[in-house]
Structure formats: C-alpha cells, structure tokens
Amino acid sequence: MNAASNDKAKCSRHGDSDCDKAAAREVIKAHDSEIDRRRQGNGDGDRARDGTYGLPLNSNAIGSIPDVADYEKLRAKVVSREDELSFDARYRSRASDMERRVDEIIRNVRKEDEVLFSGQVPRKGYHGQLHPRFAGDHFLSNVDLIDETGLFKIASMMPKGAHLHNHFNACLPPHVLLDIAKGMDRMFITSNLPLICKGEGEDKFENFDKCEIQFSIMSPDKEDAGDLFSPRYQSRQTMKFSEFLNRFPTYYTRADVGTDGKTKADKWLLHKLLFQEEEAYDHLQTASG
Template identity: 45%
Template sequence: MIIDDGFLRRQIEGILSLSLLFLPFLSLLPLLSLSPSLLSLSLSLHLHFSAMTCAVANTIDAYLTDRDRILELERDSAFDARCRARATPLEVEASRVVAAVRRRDESEVYGAAPARTGHAGQRHRRFPGDRFLTSLDLIDEAALMHVARRLPKGAHLHVHFNACLPPRVLLDMAKTMDRMFVTSDMPLVSDDDYASFDRCQLQFSILAPADEHNGDVFATDYEPRQTMSFAGFLSAFPRHYPYASPDSWLERKLIFSPEETYGPLQTSEGAWDIFNGRTRMMKGLFNYETAYRNYTRLFLEDLVRDNILYAEIRPNFMRSNQLYRDDGSGLIDNAGIMHIIIDVVTQFRTELEADGRYFGGLKVIYCTPRISTPNEIEAALDECLAFKKLWPEWIAGGICDFHHQIRCMYIDRARIGFDLVGQESRGRPLKCFISELLAFRKKCDAQDIEIPFLFHCGETLDLGTEIDENLVDALLLGAKRIGHGFALPRHPRIMEQMKARGVCIELCPISNEVLGLTPRIGGHALYTLLANDVHCTVNSDNGTLFRSTLSHDFYQVMVGKADMDLFGWKQLALWSIEHACLDDGERETMMARWETQWHEFLVWLVDRYGGWALEDGETEGSKEV
C-alpha cells in the first residue's frame, strides 16, 4: 500500500490535535501519583499506532481498543479520579449501593408514577433530573434523597442568611409580635377571580406607634402601603378568601410555584422580578431582634440536622437592613448584628460540646448590594475592614491559596471575605467599583491584612454584555471564590485562568434552575466545569424560596448525570472544606471530623441499602469503580 505525503500529513495533524486535546489531563497527574512524561510518551505512541491502523482494511478491533482507552483516559482524569483511585473497599461497596439505589428509585418511584399529559395530549414519563419543582413530590419520596440527607456535606459556603429556613419559621414568629404590621401594594378585593390575591406584593415591618399609617388591606379604598396589624390581618383573612388558610396562602406568597417558574412566557428576568418581591416580603419578617436571634439558632440546628459541619453566611450589611428593636423603638446597627450572631453561635457550640458533639461553627462574609453607589461601596469596604479587626475569628478568613498549583497550600494570615450581592443585570457591574476595590486592597496591604473577594458573578445568560464581563474583573481582582459562575464555561480562557489560580466555584444548581438559567439540572454548567476539573462546591443559595435544602442540591447534582456517583459527592464535600475560610488548625480538625462522619455514613449506607445491590447482582468485583 502506498501512503502519500498528504495522507501522512493528515495523520500527523490528527495525532497532534488529539495530543493537544489530552494536554489538560496531564496537569491532573500529580493528583493521581502518575508520571506525566511516561503517560505523555505512551499516549503519543498509542495515538501514532492507532492512526496508522486506519490504513488497514480490518480496523474494528483497533477502533474499539482506541475507544476504550480514550474513555479510560477520561475516567482517569475526571474531577473525582483521585477519590476513585484511593477508594477503600468499603467505599467501593458503598458506591455500588448508591448505583443500586438510583436504579431502584428510577423503577419504583419515577417509573411507578403516572405519566403526565402535556400539549396536544402528549404523555411525559417521570424521570430523575426532571424539573425540580415539578418533581419535588417524587424527590422527597426517593431513597437517594434519604441517602443525600445522611451524606456528610462538609462546609456550606454560599447561603443567604435571610432565606435559608422554611417560610413558616418566620411567619410563626411574626404571629407572636404585637408590633408586627403588614402592607400591600393594592387592596385585596374579593372579586370573582380574586386576582389581587395573586398579584399583590406584601411587605412586613415592626413599627412603633408613631410610625403606623393605618388602613384595612381588604377594603376597596385601601391605599398602597397603609399599615394593618398582622394580628388583624390574620383574623380578617378567612372572611375575604375562602380557598386557603392565611398561613398556607402566605407560605405560597413566599415560594416559587412550578407554574410561575416554568411557564412558557417566563424568562430569567421575570423570575428575578418574583424573587426580588419575595425577598422584600422576607425582609420585614427577619429584621427585628427576636427573629434574628431565634432564626440564627434554628439555622444552626438545621445545619447539624443536614449533616453540615460549618457554614459561611452572607448577611446583607447596609443601612436599610439594620434590625429593629422588638417594639420598633430603635435600630440595631451592623456591629450589633455581629454581636447577636456571635452570642448565639457561641452558646450553641458550647451546648454541643457539653454533649460531646462537634460543630465547626460559622463565619460571616461581608455582603453589600451591587446596586450601591461607589461612595456606598467605599463605606462598606471600610466597615468590612473594621469588622475584621474587631472579630478576626468570626469574619470569614483563612481561605486556602493555591499559588498556581492544584494541591492546596494553606497560609497563616487570617482573611475576611467581601461580596457584592443582588441581581447582576440590575446592579452595577464590577468595573464600576474598580477604583474603590483596588484602593481597598492597597489599604489592606499597608496594614498587613489580606481580604479575598468572594464575588457573585456569572449568574447570567446576558452573554457578550458588561454583566458577562464581571467574570473578567473577578479574575483580575484576584477573587478566591465566585458565586454561581454559571456563565464561566462560555469563557474558556477565563475558566483556565481561574482553574490555574485555584478559584473555586460556589455552585447553586436549584437556584439557577428556578431563576431561569437552565430548564433542568442536566443542562447545568456544573458538569462542564467539573469535566474541566474546576474546583466546585454545592450550595443552596436561598433555599426558603425554592423549597430546598442543601441535601436537595446534592441530590440534583447526582441525578443530573448518569455516571455521577458517590466519589463525585465525596470530592465536592472535600473541596468545600479545602476552600472554606479556615485557618490550618480549624481545617485539620474539620477534615478529621468529616472523615469520621464519612466512615459512619458508609457503614450506615451499606447496612441500610446493601441488600438492594445484592438483589441487582452487584456482588463484589462485578463492576469496575
């Protein structure tokens, strides 16, 4: 057979292209304790001989061999490959059990549920990974969700403190407050369709007598934002709305429904309009002293119940978010808010320690709205720095620094985190605050204080806009973590730079779906990020509004990809501790506690569901891990 120069050139170009394709995998080899040069040589030889077999008539065996080897290389360079390579026999067995649980759920929970009827009578079967809010009934019934609740999740790094518990928690507290008032932007009129009850936007507030502006929200002559006592509202409601109790109606006003989330005309912008209205409603239920104290305590209990060792919370620090005294007579400033958090957390940890239990506590990320003016941002940065000096162990600090390496190298200097929050498309882009942020960094350097930026960015579909460019500024400003990062895979150069600098992405899968960035979990950007070995953590964002917990987000991450397994969960949990704002001692203690939790979880998992794997024929050694 004669092979011309053109054929050889094409073969060589093909080999070089494939070699370039696999170059990113080579950077992962230190994690796998392999030799980059050895694998590079073997890969080049393998691709060379594979290319030459193309000239042979009978190529099916060679093709299948090459195919298997490429898939094997993908597995060996996957984000969870290190966990898989170091798996203990118990982990291998537990991974098979999780696979069996997934299969059982698919057949007995989703497969047994009736198909739903769509447009023109089309039937739609139920399946794991379908739209979250329409699947919540089956998710909570699934055995995998039971497993997700027991999973040791490590650290929760992206949670907004005013929206992390079920709505009824704050509503029940509000019922006990004599000075709690409710207002509406329109009268609630009992007409034929009760449309005003659907459209109205409510707000709550604790008011002193002098601040009342009384009105009857159910009267036709009600003027927007007149105040009505919450007790009076609850008493009158049943006379004007027969379809629900006031409690259930108010809860529905605070959570996203499938109809408004997935409606054919809904957009991300529209979902954010609903979201912003609900956060305004939440604000008055949250910003008074008793609620803040009780909510903090209940949040800590919820973390422990959800098997979370530690959290970094994002309260909004701005003048309009200051707390009211319970009688509405005065305000508690941002420093007072910090005192409340410290008091409650200290008491909670003391009680747990007395009971022989461990909880890693929480730290605060200083957040202020991105709609702020540059002068307001400058003032917030100054207060952030002052808080770090006052409470160095409470403001998020000690984050790991990768120094352009994959393996985490911890540093000694304590750090505080700073973030700008709110809807990206309606706030000012980061570039509007470059002067203030750079001046702040210079000020910190002069005082030998290191404060990393933990920016929300990439939470958008506005490609090619200045909103989309927030990722550029987050990179150049040296952000150590970014919140959401949904748009990051569309910027491959920025993604590679963030990966090289050890920037971690705080994934919020359910939040991104409900707010219109993806219709289902399978289309989420997280799988592209993980395929490129970008470090990520799993987070719940604003679980109150989405009817979700961190366990639900871990569940969604698992069911969104067929080959996601126990080792993926493990790596995500480990990264959450590695990228938390902890000092060396805190991190070592927490990692040791997590390892203990992990072993106990594996034992429970195999004991509780191991029979399912045996029934499915998943005996030891029957399946590669």
C-alpha cells in the same frame, strides 16, 4: 509569515479536518505530559476506573482508523486519559474498602429508584400530552415521588455537615418558618406592589396575586416605613410583620383563605411561599416570571 498565519494557511488549503486533528494531537500531548507527571509523583495512585493508563497515541493512527473496533480502542485510551485527569481521580483510586462499598450501595439504590419512577403512570403535560416519569425530571414534577426514593432516605439520615449546601428556608415546612417569623420583633414584610383591591370582578385581587413578598430582619435605622395596604405604598417599603398579620383580614376578603381572620394571612402567605408545578413550568413561564 509567522506560525499562526502559517497554521491558518494550512487550514484553508486542507480544510478544518486537518487542523482539528493537529489540535487533538496537542491536547493528547498535554494530557500525557500531566499523566506522566502524576505517575512519577504518586506511583500508580492515579489509575483510571478501568485500571489502565492513557498510553501515547500514535499521531499517524488518527487519520487511519481501519474499523470500529480500533476506533473504540483509541477512544477508550482518550477517555482513560480524561479519567486520570478528572478532579476526583485521586480520591477514587485511594478510596477505602468501606467507601467503595458505600458507593456500590448508592449506585444500586439509584437503579432501584429508576425502576420506581419508570413504573409510575405517566403524568399529563401541556394539552394532555403524557410524559413518562423519570428521576431527572423537574423537582416539582417529581415531588410526589421523591420521599419514596431510597436515595432520599439515605440523604435524610446523613449528618447536616454531609450536605453540600441547603438554605434554612428550604429545610423546614413553610408553616414552621411563618411561626418562627411571628415571634421575631424585628421581622418586616415588604412587597413590590401595594396590597389594594381594584374595583370588582376577577381582577379585584390582582395585586395580591401578582405581588412579590419578601421578609427581612431589620435594625431601626434600616426601616423605610410604609403601609402595604395603601395606594400610596412604594415598592419595598417596610411594615412590621405583626402589624401585617393583624390588618390583612380586613383587606383580603376572597373566600380561598376561609373566613377565620386569625388564619387568613397564614393561608395566603403559604400559597405565596409554595411554588406550584404550573407556576414554575407553565409553557408561558419565562426566566423573569
């Protein structure tokens, strides 16, 4: 019988608990080995947050923890080990006084932001259910408060390079993006549905409501010309954005965008570009739409 089979036999005789303990001991040994290696190379540079090191854990103690206090001590040692092995352990231990001060300020600001959220009137959810406000809620559920938070004010003053990642079209108001797009000669617009009206009634503008609009800058050889306002339009065929703007008011006559032909397309596109809370988090919403 090989070692793996022997281990399985022991598990079947003594239950999963003994196997879990053995596995935990192996993990602890691996942690201790890595911690020892780091200490030898860096002195006390990898000290954990509480200033302690993960000391070797007596394997006999795992199965005989007499009370809660002893359990907490053992748990603290395990957490300390994990802390020393975390990706930011070196940076925390080597942080300058200024960096530590900044970290303290930001932590305090976040606490103040928590108070800001908890002090708000609960928002109404599905069937009128009341939901207390909290900082970790969905973005669109909190967008009315985010501008008021201290953390947002700090982020707004940071240099661009300090942000981890931000798409260009997430940084600017949509009307600014549309104005930029209007000035681009090679800007094209596409849809997955033809923008045509269907008879009369509430479903007349169904395609306008359900379509997925995309913008693309294309070279002439990439064009796949199509008429978005034709029943024969094929999904993702391209139309010059300038042509779309000129023709849109003729085909979309719903009153929700007003009567000014020059702004109809803008208002409709802004509505398509901005997600509403109900659209993103509705109880019928799925990952696919």
